[in-house]
Amino acid sequence: MKRRHLLGATAAGLAATAWPAFIRDAFGDGAACDEQGKPAAAAGSVAQVSAAFRRARQASRALLVFVIPADDGAKWERGHALGELLNFGADADLAPLAGVEVVCATMADLKKLVPSAGNGEPLMVVVRTDKVPVAATQLDVALPSYDRMGRLATGSWEERLKGDETIAAQRIAALGALLRKGLGADAHNVEARAASVRARLVKAPPSGARWATASGCGVDVEGAEDSGIIGCGMGHVPSKSRRFLYFFSVDGRGASSR
Template sequence: MKRRHLLGATAAGLAATAWPGFLRDAFGDGAACDEKGKPSAAQGSVVQVSAAFRRARQAKRALLVFVIPADDAAKWERGQAFGELLNFGADRDLAPLAGVEVVCATMADLKKLVPGAGDGEPLLVLVRTDKVPVAAAQLDVALPRYDGMRGVVTGSWEERQKHDDRIAAQRIGALGALLRQGLGAEADNVAARAASVRARLVKAPPAGAHWAVASGCGTDIEGIDDSGLMACGMGHVPSKSRRFLYFFAIEGRGESPR
């Protein structure tokens, strides 16, 4: 038995030496850096996912990836949905996030580290960091959209606001149910766990994104001086969507999301 265990450990060690540098770094078995200790240029933005994977593994947590779509319009839509959840989700919606490390990343970047992450652009990918090869599961749900109903909503501003709030509640509810289904719905210490999530992901953004605020005629990125982006023509922004996760590089600064 001991001999078989030793052979298995040796084989795993040999396999690890064949992994790309960023993967060895994520598992804590090497450093994906150049001789000066800086991330190697070949890594690209995958270094963000690698760092989050390493944090998750060291904390014995799973890694939850908020998937950034490739399409720019979809970036706005999904960033708003995640913003609604994090800023306005109930305790039971947010509590499941207390037990995972969160990072925002494109599927292209994620699959450089986790080839088995699957196809498409689901809302979330859950990565189990305690297994080799790494196991991943996609979490996805269709979210109600504001645009589909806006043209048929009539009445006063207050009535339109109530309509927006109903759609937001549906979106938050769908994401909360998805998290409980995928991450578990423990009944203990729900309020305390939700408070820890707000402290970790609402006061500051998850890795791979910035918090931003949109008024419908411009966007301000939190923590970035002179970041106002004029976007007149965006039109109405539902109140619960105004603070959202910004998934774009900041033009003129060469700065990618954290």
């Protein structure tokens, strides 16, 4: 009866049995089982997406996935951009996140649960957990890049720092506009909603990522034992990029293992 209440029709309930196992589990029909009737185990970030999907559905929220790129260089770039948004975004930029469950995952892992997530590696994917079948919408925008190694730098150091601030503001504004477009721009209680986002996603990272702090010669991963990762030659790190979402796994010694 619980499934019929959710889906609204017996036919829809029967269709749900054809969904991937993790989706059936996320929709609250008990632990998904394999062909032998044993519980099917989710692993890695697939399990994190499944758990986040379940939390979103139980709270009657959409699921917002911050997409982790496959390329290591792109992981750094995207993690820094999202860190800028979460740490320095204005209330209007962050408030849309108050109404969604947030998780970080690769497109490959997301598509194991939500085949309709689409192709490519957009910045974000919105998954509407109240739809049957599950509906997914990609959110993407081109972001300006920093000249981190100073190859194109001209003028004084102060002028370069000012340029960094301009690029950071442009990136944050673009991401905030993307969230308002994709999630809605409700003007109600913006300050309070933004405060709830900072408490939930800035003090602690979203599921599937770690917070880390970068200098020009290393990275410290928050909450990881002996997390100092040496990376001399990384070059200049703009001030608003220093605390960022770290999309690599970390072993007990703090070393990157992905």
